[in-house]
Amino acid sequence: MSERSSVTLSDVAAVAGVSLSTASRALNGGGRISAATRARIAEVARRLDFRPNALAQSFALGRSRTIGILAYNARGAFTEPVLVGAVAHLGGREQACLLYDTGFDPDAMAESVRRLLARRVDGLLVLGDGFQSQLRSVTGDFTVPVVYAHGLTDRAADSCYVPDGEMAGRLAGEHLLSLGRRRIAHITAERHDAAAAGRERGLLTTLAEAGLPAAGDTLRGDWSRASGAAACRRLIESGTPFDAVFCGNDQIALGVESVLLEAGRRVPDDVALVGVDNWETVISGQGTRHLTTVDTGLAGLGAAAAAQVADGRDDPGPHAHPCELVVGATTGGGRPGD
Amino acid sequence: MSERSSVTLSDVAAVAGVSLSTASRALNGGGRISAATRARIAEVARRLDFRPNALAQSFALGRSRTIGILAYNARGAFTEPVLVGAVAHLGGREQACLLYDTGFDPDAMAESVRRLLARRVDGLLVLGDGFQSQLRSVTGDFTVPVVYAHGLTDRAADSCYVPDGEMAGRLAGEHLLSLGRRRIAHITAERHDAAAAGRERGLLTTLAEAGLPAAGDTLRGDWSRASGAAACRRLIESGTPFDAVFCGNDQIALGVESVLLEAGRRVPDDVALVGVDNWETVISGQGTRHLTTVDTGLAGLGAAAAAQVADGRDDPGPHAHPCELVVGATTGGGRPGD
DNA sequence: CTGAAAGCGCTTACAG
DNA sequence: CTGAAAGCGCTTACAG
Numbered sequence: 001m002s003e004r005s006s007v008t009l010s011d012v013a014a015v016a017g018v019s020l021s022t023a024s025r026a027l028n029g030g031g032r033i034s035a036a037t038r039a040r041i042a043e044v045a046r047r048l049d050f051r052p053n054a055l056a057q058s059f060a061l062g063r064s065r066t067i068g069i070l071a072y073n074a075r076g077a078f079t080e081p082v083l084v085g086a087v088a089h090l091g092g093r094e095q096a097c098l099l100y101d102t103g104f105d106p107d108a109m110a111e112s113v114r115r116l117l118a119r120r121v122d123g124l125l126v127l128g129d130g131f132q133s134q135l136r137s138v139t140g141d142f143t144v145p146v147v148y149a150h151g152l153t154d155r156a157a158d159s160c161y162v163p164d165g166e167m168a169g170r171l172a173g174e175h176l177l178s179l180g181r182r183r184i185a186h187i188t189a190e191r192h193d194a195a196a197a198g199r200e201r202g203l204l205t206t207l208a209e210a211g212l213p214a215a216g217d218t219l220r221g222d223w224s225r226a227s228g229a230a231a232c233r234r235l236i237e238s239g240t241p242f243d244a245v246f247c248g249n250d251q252i253a254l255g256v257e258s259v260l261l262e263a264g265r266r267v268p269d270d271v272a273l274v275g276v277d278n279w280e281t282v283i284s285g286q287g288t289r290h291l292t293t294v295d296t297g298l299a300g301l302g303a304a305a306a307a308q309v310a311d312g313r314d315d316p317g318p319h320a321h322p323c324e325l326v327v328g329a330t331t332g333g334g335r336p337g338d
Numbered sequence: 339m340s341e342r343s344s345v346t347l348s349d350v351a352a353v354a355g356v357s358l359s360t361a362s363r364a365l366n367g368g369g370r371i372s373a374a375t376r377a378r379i380a381e382v383a384r385r386l387d388f389r390p391n392a393l394a395q396s397f398a399l400g401r402s403r404t405i406g407i408l409a410y411n412a413r414g415a416f417t418e419p420v421l422v423g424a425v426a427h428l429g430g431r432e433q434a435c436l437l438y439d440t441g442f443d444p445d446a447m448a449e450s451v452r453r454l455l456a457r458r459v460d461g462l463l464v465l466g467d468g469f470q471s472q473l474r475s476v477t478g479d480f481t482v483p484v485v486y487a488h489g490l491t492d493r494a495a496d497s498c499y500v501p502d503g504e505m506a507g508r509l510a511g512e513h514l515l516s517l518g519r520r521r522i523a524h525i526t527a528e529r530h531d532a533a534a535a536g537r538e539r540g541l542l543t544t545l546a547e548a549g550l551p552a553a554g555d556t557l558r559g560d561w562s563r564a565s566g567a568a569a570c571r572r573l574i575e576s577g578t579p580f581d582a583v584f585c586g587n588d589q590i591a592l593g594v595e596s597v598l599l600e601a602g603r604r605v606p607d608d609v610a611l612v613g614v615d616n617w618e619t620v621i622s623g624q625g626t627r628h629l630t631t632v633d634t635g636l637a638g639l640g641a642a643a644a645a646q647v648a649d650g651r652d653d654p655g656p657h658a659h660p661c662e663l664v665v666g667a668t669t670g671g672g673r674p675g676d
Numbered sequence: 677c678t679g680a681a682a683g684c685g686c687t688t689a690c691a692g
Numbered sequence: 693c694t695g696a697a698a699g700c701g702c703t704t705a706c707a708g
Contacts, residue, residue, distance in 0.1 A: 008701060008702090009702065018678075018679085019678065019679045019680075020679085020701095020702085021678075021704075022677085024703060025678090025703090025704090032677055032678090033678085034677060037678085051452065051456035052701080052702070053701055054402070054456055054457045054458060055396050055402055055458050055700085056397055056702040056703095057702055057703085059393045059394055059397035059684055059686090059700085059701080060684055061684085074422060074425070074426045075423075077619045081418065084422065085413075087425060087435070088412045088437060088439050091437035091438050095436075096435060097425070097434060098434040098435075099425050099429035099435075101429060101430070117389070118389035118390070118391070119392045119434075120391065222621070222625060223619075224625020224626070226626055251619060255628075257596075258595075261596060261599045280563070281415045281589060282562070283560070283561050283562065286561050286562045286565070287561075287563060299413060346685060346686090347685065348685080356694075356695085357694065357696075358687095358695085359694075359696080359697090360694055360695070362686070362688085363687090370694090371693065371694085372693060375693080390685080391685055393684085393686090394684070394685035396686090397684085397685080397702090398699085399686085399687070
């Protein structure tokens, strides 16, 4: 394997006793070629372990086999899985990727767009950070496909992949109801936060469909563990009875749980807990999952968005990417006490 | 920006009134060129917004501006940050990357190596998963630089970047000692686990240097929260007095904490807790960090490894990448109870 | 069905 | 210091 495999198409043609163009056509499936010739050339190519020089091919075809990725914050916790999902999917299709981590600076973005154009990328994937409410549309700058992930743009025709927040709330609600819980409280971030709002809508819709009210008003704060803990104290002090809490994310859920434990309430016996994000690292074969959560499917979302770019498919508008319930000990999965 | 910027080097040469070769040399800094000519050509290039076609350049130079990445498990929790660190670093240097996620299958790896060779990658980065004890060396298959991250190979001359596990243990130990803790217990994974062993060595060395014994023998299990909880119960039952626990990772620490809370011991007042991994998502400006932990610096490790590949630097042997202590509420940082 | 030729847009010895 | 020319290894009309 170590020898530089610089056997070229000319070599193949020479050995097979045909012209360069015939060899090329035979290998690429184009044009009419007699089956016999095609087979002979294929055989020679195989025998010589011919691998077309990708650089020459790209140059001739004007296709770089590279997808550009423009990230608002590549290192953000919620961008990483999307990015990895996209990069892994692209690799599986022999597509390289070129990442520019622009931050939120419009000038940096514009410069990145120019560089991407010069690199002749075959498509562009723009990654929001999951917080930025609105992404800048750059679709007009490109003739190749542009797809957005983890954010929406200002253009309705742009193809945007976002997690299905309502589904997250629905899955959590349905799971808790199926466990017989009837007094479900909700602790999450502020109302103006789009992610919080979607998840809440899903929960409340599900409860309403079951003819149940929520256990008290939604308690709000930020996305932190401390905020969840504080809200849980308020919930307990309010005297509202509750047998489950749907938490806007896993950090909140952990904060809630610690306050419950200190207050002597047992999880899940007295109170079942569901978070969102699936942030817990569960190494396969080791232990059991502690926190029941909704996995927002960010890696799959990245892969789906990448797939559309790579396909050159046009599928305009927002796409709500499905999420998935993952059951752990805090709703009775796994061993109790884990 | 929308117009296809297909102004070519010939255009620049024509407008500047020089030959193609002169234009090329002027822009690339090569050869002797009169300052005046160089300036004029540069000016024309700027005015025309000339961007060399990267595909043509790559083809002519035989350099793809692409780094291959071979991952044992791209989607693994501990590979993601390394991968993102590497990809982001490479993007900043105009290097694309082509990821093959081979799993542990040697045939898939061999095939990926062949494809990478055909793509004429400028270098290769091999990503271990942080568990695999030994990586397969593929350095011999390439003439371009090969660097390994998050794993060691069987060849001493290979350049390998791994987290400095001993440093993690030292940082944790020193932090707890500086807080006045003197009875430090240790709960971690099995002895044969390289990561566990390194961290333990660091802790024990630090304690020994301070003339202190550990609080009891190291308690072992796996990397899960449940295992941490179980070990903590054993610790409490053993009657060994302890005022701190260094936990092999964050999951273990969370399990330990829940058992402490149920047992009525206060964190950090009665028992301080340090984990490893920095798995907690702390959104800037929201709340405070709960768990004190050692960040193993995986993203930085990925970037460092990528830098070496991109530089084409030769720096043989293992490189222990530094980690960093991150203080949270479980050792008194942040607000108590968070 | 097959081949000779042009072309993709650069870089780089080689002459002058 | 500058230019004419070859070459990187493919693909693809265009003839035959």
